[in-house]
Amino acid sequence: MKKLIAGNWKMNGSLAANEELLAALAKGLEQRPSCEVAVCVPAPYLMQIQTLKSKSPALAAVAVGGQDVSGHAAGAYTGEVSAAMLKELNCRFVIVGHSERRQYHAETDALVADKTKAALAEGITPIVCVGETLAERDAGRTEEVVKRQLAAVIHTNGHCISEVVVAYEPVWAIGTGKTASPEDAQAVHAVLRAQLKAATDQSGRIKILYGGSMNAANAAALLAQPDINGGLIGGASLKAADFLKIIAAAN
Numbered sequence: 293m294k295k296l297i298a299g300n301w302k303m304n305g306s307l308a309a310n311e312e313l314l315a316a317l318a319k320g321l322e323q324r325p326s327c328e329v330a331v332c333v334p335a336p337y338l339m340q341i342q343t344l345k346s347k348s349p350a351l352a353a354v355a356v357g358g359q360d361v362s363g364h365a366a367g368a369y370t371g372e373v374s375a376a377m378l379k380e381l382n383c384r385f386v387i388v389g390h391s392e393r394r395q396y397h398a399e400t401d402a403l404v405a406d407k408t409k410a411a412l413a414e415g416i417t418p419i420v421c422v423g424e425t426l427a428e429r430d431a432g433r434t435e436e437v438v439k440r441q442l443a444a445v446i447h448t449n450g451h452c453i454s455e456v457v458v459a460y461e462p463v464w465a466i467g468t469g470k471t472a473s474p475e476d477a478q479a480v481h482a483v484l485r486a487q488l489k490a491a492t493d494q495s496g497r498i499k500i501l502y503g504g505s506m507n508a509a510n511a512a513a514l515l516a517q518p519d520i521n522g523g524l525i526g527g528a529s530l531k532a533a534d535f536l537k538i539i540a541a542a543n
């Protein structure tokens with residue numbers, strides 16, 4: 293299966309900085325990559341990114357995604373962005389259940405499952421994040437935690453689960469410069485793969501990404517693992533040269 297390299301810009305960027313970053317990416321992507329590439333950008337910039345894309349053939353290969361979506365379809369939910377709105381702005385992907393949403397916005401497993409369902413209802417591929425904290429890892433609870441997080445999404449989404457992308461993102465590795473070793477990451481990916489296999493006979497087409505301080509230096513070893521089908525990249529996706537090196541490692 294084609295690997296997917298998805299950038300998560302988080303709450304970074306400006307009109308000027310985005311234009312510069314995309315121009316640099318376009319230059320590096322003149323030769324179309326053989327992996328899938330996406331950038332998940334702050335909602336206010338979705339329109340700008342689509343406009344820039346429409347002007348650059350090299351950026352045709354870059355899909356656009358949101359970083360969060362409401363679990364509700366529409367209505368009195370001030371500040372939220374619906375899946376239909378993301379669809380109108382041509383989003384192919386949306387990140388759901390990122391650990392920063394779970395941690396700072398008290399998102400529960402059930403809410404993440406509802407957000408996944410809302411995205412799927414609009415034909416947007418949710419990138420469902422799961423991952424353990426350092427305390428959970430130290431307590432030997434990694435498997436239990438990621439399985440619980442994924443189980444909620446499987447339970448709510450039934451046979452549609454084959455349409456999601458899963459991202460294993462150990463919380464202790466996000467933005468810290470610490471990365472799971474390729475072998476440790478693969479072991480968790482294998483657990484997630486087995487769980488998906490038990491849920492659907494289409495599990496073979498579900499991409500499981502690794503995220504957590506993936507960078508130009510460690511990407512190749514992580515991406516060489518059999519159940520690591522791509523990366524969700526935070527910090528390194530803001531630097532065109534680094535992001536392009538990760539894309540090259542996936543090609």
Ligand code: PEP
Nearest residue numbers: 466467503504505526527
């Ligand atoms: C992320 O935000 O999903 C992430 C993996 O961040 P970083 O690459 O900066 O650790």
